[in-house]
Amino acid sequence: MLSSRRMAAIDPVAYLRSIAPFQALPPALFDEVAGALEVAFYPAGTRLVEAAGKPLEHLYVVRKGAVRLDRHGQTMQVLEEGEIFGYTSLITGKATLDVVAEEDLLAYRLPGEVFRRLLADASFAGHFAVGLSERLKASLENAPVTTFQPDLSIRVDQLVRRAPVWVEAGATVGEAARLMGAERISSVLVRTDPPGILTDRDLRGRVLGAGLGPGEPVTRFSSRPLVTVAGETPLYDAWAILLEQGMHHLPVTRDGEIVGVLTSTDVLRSTSQGPVSVLRSVERLQSRDSLPGYGDRIKVMVSSLLAGGLEATVIARLVARLNDALLRPILRWAEADLGPPPAPYAWIVFGSEGRMEQTLLTDQDNALVYAEEGTAHAGWYQAFAERVNADLEAAGFPRCPGGYMAKSWHGPLSEWSARFEGWIDVPTPKALLVASIFFDFRRVGGQLDLEPLERILARAAQRAVFLRLLAKDALGFHPPPMLLLRLRGESSVVDLKFHGISPIVAMARRFALEAGSRARSTFTRLEASVRAGLIEEESAATVAETYRFLLALRLRLQLRMAADGKPVTNKVTLAELGAIERSRLKDAFRAIKSWQEKSAFQFHINI
Numbered sequence: 001m002l003s004s005r006r007m008a009a010i011d012p013v014a015y016l017r018s019i020a021p022f023q024a025l026p027p028a029l030f031d032e033v034a035g036a037l038e039v040a041f042y043p044a045g046t047r048l049v050e051a052a053g054k055p056l057e058h059l060y061v062v063r064k065g066a067v068r069l070d071r072h073g074q075t076m077q078v079l080e081e082g083e084i085f086g087y088t089s090l091i092t093g094k095a096t097l098d099v100v101a102e103e104d105l106l107a108y109r110l111p112g113e114v115f116r117r118l119l120a121d122a123s124f125a126g127h128f129a130v131g132l133s134e135r136l137k138a139s140l141e142n143a144p145v146t147t148f149q150p151d152l153s154i155r156v157d158q159l160v161r162r163a164p165v166w167v168e169a170g171a172t173v174g175e176a177a178r179l180m181g182a183e184r185i186s187s188v189l190v191r192t193d194p195p196g197i198l199t200d201r202d203l204r205g206r207v208l209g210a211g212l213g214p215g216e217p218v219t220r221f222s223s224r225p226l227v228t229v230a231g232e233t234p235l236y237d238a239w240a241i242l243l244e245q246g247m248h249h250l251p252v253t254r255d256g257e258i259v260g261v262l263t264s265t266d267v268l269r270s271t272s273q274g275p276v277s278v279l280r281s282v283e284r285l286q287s288r289d290s291l292p293g294y295g296d297r298i299k300v301m302v303s304s305l306l307a308g309g310l311e312a313t314v315i316a317r318l319v320a321r322l323n324d325a326l327l328r329p330i331l332r333w334a335e336a337d338l339g340p341p342p343a344p345y346a347w348i349v350f351g352s353e354g355r356m357e358q359t360l361l362t363d364q365d366n367a368l369v370y371a372e373e374g375t376a377h378a379g380w381y382q383a384f385a386e387r388v389n390a391d392l393e394a395a396g397f398p399r400c401p402g403g404y405m406a407k408s409w410h411g412p413l414s415e416w417s418a419r420f421e422g423w424i425d426v427p428t429p430k431a432l433l434v435a436s437i438f439f440d441f442r443r444v445g446g447q448l449d450l451e452p453l454e455r456i457l458a459r460a461a462q463r464a465v466f467l468r469l470l471a472k473d474a475l476g477f478h479p480p481p482m483l484l485l486r487l488r489g490e491s492s493v494v495d496l497k498f499h500g501i502s503p504i505v506a507m508a509r510r511f512a513l514e515a516g517s518r519a520r521s522t523f524t525r526l527e528a529s530v531r532a533g534l535i536e537e538e539s540a541a542t543v544a545e546t547y548r549f550l551l552a553l554r555l556r557l558q559l560r561m562a563a564d565g566k567p568v569t570n571k572v573t574l575a576e577l578g579a580i581e582r583s584r585l586k587d588a589f590r591a592i593k594s595w596q597e598k599s600a601f602q603f604h605i606n607i
Helices: 012-017 027-036 087-092 112-118 122-126 132-139 173-183 200-208 235-245 264-270 275-283 294-307 312-338 372-395 413-425 429-438 451-462 464-474 496-515 522-531 537-563 579-603
Strands: 002-004 038-042 047-049 058-064 067-071 074-079 098-101 105-111 166-168 187-191 196-199 249-254 257-263 345-349 366-370 410-412 442-446 493-495 571-573
Touching: 012 027, 012 058, 012 105, 027 105, 027 112, 038 058, 058 087, 058 112, 074 579, 087 112, 105 112, 132 537, 132 579, 166 173, 173 187, 173 200, 187 257, 196 200, 196 249, 235 249, 235 275, 235 312, 257 264, 275 294, 275 312, 294 312, 294 537, 312 372, 312 442, 312 537, 345 372, 366 372, 366 413, 372 410, 410 413, 413 429, 413 451, 429 464, 451 464, 451 496, 464 496, 464 579, 493 496, 496 522, 496 537, 496 579, 522 537, 537 579
Parallel strands: 166 187, 366 410
Antiparallel strands: 002 038, 038 105, 047 098, 058 105, 067 074, 067 098, 187 196, 249 257, 345 366, 345 442, 493 571
16 A cells, blocks of 8 residues: 555545535645545555454555455445445454455545544534445435525424414304405304304305305305314425315414414415415416416426435425326316217326325326216217327326326226236236336326226235235336445446436335225335334334435436426436445345345245
């Protein structure tokens, strides 16, 4: 090993200051880094430490070359330029891996005592949590894509503009309307048990629209029980409630008492590019001519929310609710064109939209189920599906290349029940593929009850052959070998969906079916599997954090692609990532591989 404090060709201090997590250190702490920094060279093949041997005494940052981390002769990870190692030894005082120079290695290193003092900085320390889930949680910095950065965690009671206005239970709608006009408000609370609320929309639609007079009792038209939100609730959670409930007024409570009513207008004032603004634009759609541009509005909103610090998983739920809201007028238009439905139907979505894990708009994944009495009118449903698919495409949802769209996948409930049963009872490779798509279904339109399909899914828990083959099929998605994840060559390109997201989605679905759970989202499926004793809690927590990391990383990269005018894909070149992101991506792949190996052993499957 050669060591020197200075090298003419490279400025170690400037390099370290340019990379995470050193770039965010306060000047005083970084001055300590600059004063203690060493430069070290190790020829290829040098073994820096052995598992169970003397732990490393320095923190290392790779500048040139590569270092290999091995366990029991198996390569766990290869680290390259900008990536960091040695912190586990310094924090735990133990050597758990063999560390070998894969190529001639030039590294910058800090003495252990300096590193430990740097851990006093919370941001710096977050990058070096010993637990993988903690490292992943701390790894993605909220680098803004736009300059819009609202305080999305603000308490909703800080947005309440005035005390609530009440009317007694015996009041008439005329009295309520006069009070609303005098106070310049759009709702009044009604003193009933439980309390209710009457809004200006109720007056327009349910009273005036129905030709009724001002003498009607207010209790006939007020809504109760109230959906309320606690004052300490963050703004983004209030968004979700407004979207999910289709509401424009949300009473806010403090210590059990209503202290005010938050309106969608209040929310719009605080976040002009938030989901409520998009919801308003959806509600004002007059015709199909207004559909183009919806996808772009979603893109801007998602970019803004991510820049504001909102998690990708929370953003995905908000986008799903907006997409559901968009579908409502589209279904109404199709019904207006074709006449009333011959029988009740259910419009279902699946894939990431079914799991409510979609952020930017992706290919359509939908189908149409209708009641038995609609069988004689199959042509109506065919035309209906074609109109809705076309309108969704106009709004920015591309056609599904695989053809999984309602215009091709529609039929009576009995036919769908037979399909579900067939896929479970005769699990051919094609059946497993289709089942993995449709078993994520979620009804987003129509009134048809899909309980028969839910009951069929519940029976999958007793189909051992189906579950085993589904597990084997899920294990077909896997991360690339760790030794191939290098900055150079074809192996430097990874597909975040195929290599990381799909393996987790597929295995979580399989476990949830065995648990008999009706959960759809990957996170709730993991939780259900833990409750059923199928997955260890620690393992599920690591997988969940890995999934959260991958979704967030993909979203950031896709927004960057869109901003650069490039096609939005799931693929990324390792060289595009910062050193911390690159290292954590490898950590994520390693966590997935470990989970798959445990699952394969559990199911007696060779992988």
